[in-house]
Amino acid sequence: MESAIDWHTARAMLEWQAEMGVDEAILATPVDRFAAEEEARAKAEAARAQPQGGQAPVRIVETRIDPIEEAVKAAQAAPDLTALEAAMAAYPHCPLKKGARNLVFADGVAGSKVMFVGEAPGRDEDLQGKPFVGRAGQLLDKMLAAIGLSRDENAYITNVLPWRPPQNRDPKPEEIAMMLPFLQRHIALAKPEVIVIVGNISCQALLGKRGITRLRGQWGQAEGKPAIPMFHPAYLLRNPAAKRDTWADLLEVQAKLKGLK
DSSP states (O other), X not given: OOOSSOHHHHHHHHHXXXXXXXXXXXXXXXXXXXXXXXXXXXXXHHHHHSOGGGOOOOOOOOOOOOHHHHHHHHHHTOOSHHHXXXXXXXXXOOTHHHHOSSXXXXXXXXXXXXXXXXXXXXXXXXXXXSSSOSHHHHHHHHHHHHTTOOTTTTOEEEESOSSOOGGGOOOOHHHHHHHHHHHHXXXXXXXXXXXXXXXXXXXXXXXXXXXXXXXXXOOEEETTEEEEEEOOHHHHHHOGGGHHHHHHHHHHHHHHHHHHO
């Protein structure tokens, strides 16, 4: 059958299309090439996910762990101080744990009327596994003795953090936040009647604010208990002039304890 268009006409039409920029042939029906690419990609991913042997692919669902929520659960599940110490030792989310030698839980007599809450262990505390055993701890013992207290008889001591920060740096806010539920449970189980907040980091944890120079010597509430902030003994070693203010704070503690009898 002869074509309806002669050779010369067909060539003229092709030349005209080329001049208009048409440089490839198209199909009779449109093709969505973007959809084709997506379909090919989906088939490739499905093939990679399909294990050998014809088994159905295993779908992996990622779950995000909230360290603070995990700390709350672990702390609240502890029925006593022994269990709380074990829960803290097993808690895996605080990075300070990896660089510390020992967990520093507490020292003194649990159930005492007064509980001292320091900041974090230092080198000596990390080595011995007890709070306030270095030079600052020796000064604290003298301070306690001056108002008739002793960790061997009638005082209980702990820290906000149970692990030593590297190079004794200040704890990071997220480190304080994840260990705070353990401290709150610690206070609830130890049942002190008075809390002495020792240092700026402890104020941040228990009072939600810093500025120990402004806060010291003022009674407030921490975990439902009467609480008073005072300078950290390590600060007093560097600034002996501040001992006068600390002596006034210790007398406040002594008067408060006498009023509880």
